[in-house]
Amino acid sequence: MSALIGPVPDTWHRLLLGDACQVQAGPSGATFRPADRASHGVRMVTPKSIQDDRIVADGCVTIRPEAADRMKRYALREGDIVCTRVGNGRRHALAGPEHTGWLLGGACLFLRPHAAVLPRYLNHYLRQPMVQDWLAQRVTGAVVPTVTAGTLGDLPLALPPWETQHAIADLLDALDEKISAHHAIIRSTEELGRVLAPALLTGAVLPPDSL
Template sequence: MYGRIADSGTVLVTAKASAQLDRYRLAPGDLICVRTGDLGKQALAGPEHEGWITGTACFRLRPQPFVDSRYLLHYMRHPAVRDWIDRHASTATVPTLTLNTLRTLPVLVPPSAIQEAIGDTMSALDDKVALHRKIVEVTEQLRDSLLPLLLTSQ
């Protein structure tokens, strides 16, 4: 959610199945992209996701060494890029994006210092957004818990 991998509802696979899925294993810095359904959602794999395996509704992007992962994550969120994805997805019953199609996405790759600055800035803003969403969630829970108590106590 919001550029992060949610670990709730994680599905585990057998050791035998896992051994056959090495090409789908995550490494820190990989991007996970939704390929069916709600296209345009991406998340960045961190060290805590190393060795995880992507599900069939997603695919993994491993940026070239000259492309900063955080920069690419935010680049993929740009309205023009999201529009490109929407225009190039199949329009079957469920919107679908193939890896071959995504490989044709034009990617602007500025110098590494600029990529890093963009990644730093946008990631800091993402952290702030996540913190504020958590504050809202906890405040709503507090409100919902407190109201019955206030209405029933004299």
């Protein structure tokens, strides 16, 4: 049986993303006003908050608790997948327990998987090049590229049985951890090179075997 990502087993379900999860766009300008911002309060996720497949506090907007109460429908839960919907490139990240209660920003949307869909599996599915290409071909807006909630809801999804979703997600999560570890080693090595190079090239520090 063929799917967007290629042939899949007959035991897998083919459905639209909108039938597998709630697709919720962020608040409009009429709902979230500049006066709602505050130096302390509830974090609101923006596209800048999605970095390296993670949701980080850096880039978040902070809003008043009273304003957050007014926008409870946009509050995140563990297992939600937050996606950028405005700008070039489609980034997304999985919300963890630490993000519970954070709010969805207007330039983002979240996917809240139904009970039969493992969030970690869906998160990996959305990364696939064929999926990203499908979304890129359906952006609207010449000046500011945008993906609507309706478009995302029409994304074809290949969904294996629950146990298979877990097995796939576990393996890909393990590979992600190894990739992150290697990237950390590369960054540390590059930093060491930047620090040592000036000292070595000016003779301030010499390699041990040259003394």
